[in-house]
Amino acid sequence: xxxxxxxxxxxxxxxxxxxxxxxxxxxxxxxxxxxxxxxxxxxxxxxxxxxxxxxxxxxxxxxxxxxxxxxxxxxxxxxxxxxxxxxxxxxxxxxxxxxxxxxxxxxxxxxxxxxxxxxxxxxxxxxxxxxxxxxxxxxxxxxxxxxxxxxxxxxxxxxxxxxxxxxxxxxxxxxxxxxxxxxxxxxxxxxxxxxxxxxxxxxxxxxxxxxxxxxxxxxxxxxxxxxxxxxxxxxxxxxxxxxxxxxxxxxxxxxxxxxxxxxxxxxxxxxxxxxxxxxxxxxxxxxx
Numbered sequence: 001x002x003x004x005x006x007x008x009x010x011x012x013x014x015x016x017x018x019x020x021x022x023x024x025x026x027x028x029x030x031x032x033x034x035x036x037x038x039x040x041x042x043x044x045x046x047x048x049x050x051x052x053x054x055x056x057x058x059x060x061x062x063x064x065x066x067x068x069x070x071x072x073x074x075x076x077x078x079x080x081x082x083x084x085x086x087x088x089x090x091x092x093x094x095x096x097x098x099x100x101x102x103x104x105x106x107x108x109x110x111x112x113x114x115x116x117x118x119x120x121x122x123x124x125x126x127x128x129x130x131x132x133x134x135x136x137x138x139x140x141x142x143x144x145x146x147x148x149x150x151x152x153x154x155x156x157x158x159x160x161x162x163x164x165x166x167x168x169x170x171x172x173x174x175x176x177x178x179x180x181x182x183x184x185x186x187x188x189x190x191x192x193x194x195x196x197x198x199x200x201x202x203x204x205x206x207x208x209x210x211x212x213x214x215x216x217x218x219x220x221x222x223x224x225x226x227x228x229x230x231x232x233x234x235x236x237x238x239x240x241x242x243x244x245x246x247x248x249x250x251x252x253x254x255x256x257x258x259x260x261x262x263x264x265x266x267x268x269x270x271x272x273x274x275x276x277x278x279x280x281x282x283x284x285x286x287x288x
Contacts, residue, residue, distance in 0.1 A: 013066025013092070014038035015179050020046050023142060024097060027172035028069055028179070037180050040065065052078055055085075062089035067182050069175060070096045076116035083120045093182040094128045095175060096121045100191060100254045102132055110244040129178050129185040134193045134254065137165045137275040140207060141284040144242070147232075149285050152215055154204050157222040157246040162197030164257040167270040170194075174264050193257045195269050206273060210280035213287075222247050 015032055019025035020041035032039040042050035042061045050061045052073040062068075068091055073079055086094065098114045105111055121128045139145050148154045174192055178185045198206075204217040220228075222243040229239035248254070261269045279285070 012038060013064055014040045015067045015069060016040050016042055016061060016065040016091075017069045018042050018050060019071040022071065023136065023138060023168055024171055024175065025069070025071060027168065028175045031172055031176035032179060035176065035180055037176075052082075055081065058082060058085050059089065062086055062091060065089065065091055067091070067093040067095065067179055069179055070094055070117065070121070072096070072098065072113045072117035074113050076112045079113075079117035079120040083124045083126070087125055091126060093186070094121050094124065094126050095178050095182065095185075096128065096130045097171070097175065098130050098132045100132050100134045100193065104253050105248060108244060108248045110241060110248050127182065127186040129182065129187070130189045131171065131174055131178065132189060132191050133171050134164050134166045136168045136171070137194070137272055138168045139165075140203065141279045146284075149204070149207060149215055150287060152213075153218060154200070154215070155218040155220045155225070155228070156200055157220055157225045157243060158200040158249060159219055160199060161250050161252050162199045162202070162255050163249060164193035164195070164197040164255065165203065165272050165275075166192055166194045166261075167272075167275050170261055170265075170269050174261060177264060190260045190264055191258045192261050193269070195271055196257055197255050198272055203272060206276050207280070207285060210276045211285040212280075213285070215285065 015037060017025050017029045017032070017039055020029050021043040025043065029039055029041050040048055042048045044051050048061050049057050051057060052075070062085060068086055073082070083094065096117055098118055099111050102111060102114055102118055105115065118130060121130065140149060145154055171192060174190060201217040204215055208215040225246070226239040226243040229242060230236055
């Protein structure tokens with residue numbers, strides 16, 4: 001039996017996957033390659049180097065590209081410059097990852113980067129699609145919350161307002177579907193959530209049970225959380241930005257699940273329990 005997998009060349013211009021080593025980018029890239037959709041990985045460590053702080057490499061990354069998977073740069077305004085370069089390079093479609101219900105965030109200081117990127121994409125002359133995702137389930141094992149869970153207690157400024165956590169595998173499935181057939185999704189904004197909303201206390205309880213060890217949840221103030229993050233090495237700006245996300249969530253505008261992922265993929269989203277079982281089986285929350 002052959003040990004390699006044969007893919008097919010669609011003849012289309014390739015998709016540029018920005019943040020190709022990141023949480024969504026690496027998953028999107030693998031799915032596109034498996035489908036046989038031509039794709040070019042771009043990140044600070046890829047063969048095609050891409051750095052938001054170094055525009056001199058953008059044109060090379062965009063050369064011959066048909067579609068771009070765009071994860072917002074941290075600095076508001078940078079996306080406008082990139083989108084202008086994409087237009088000049090002949091890109092035919094932009095697919096932007098953004099945050100859940102970004103147009104309802106109002107005067108919140110959270111997510112200015114995502115809103116700036118949305119403005120840039122929607123104001124461009126290019127066809128576009130936007131994927132607005134809820135908080136990723138994988139934040140509990142690949143990101144900010146993981147060290148605290150390993151230590152046995154997660155302390156956050158989240159209370160009784162639940163969050164419809166979405167499995168990042170579902171986000172990647174949605175992105176790959178749109179990138180593979182962009183013409184079907186022109187001008188569409190998909191609000192992507194998990195199938196039901198959970199409080200952070202509920203989420204930690206499920207993780208504790210599946211991991212087979214005591215892990216607790218404690219609510220703290222946004223100011224205390226920001227101070228804790230700074231103590232752990234985060235910059236003051238980054239800490240305040242993350243804390244402000246929880247202030248925004250407490251408004252309750254992001255708590256209701258949607259059916260957009262099911263409509264896009266023809267199947268329900270993965271449950272938080274499914275994520276927890278997979279991560280626990282991989283030893284994610286075992287003490288080293």
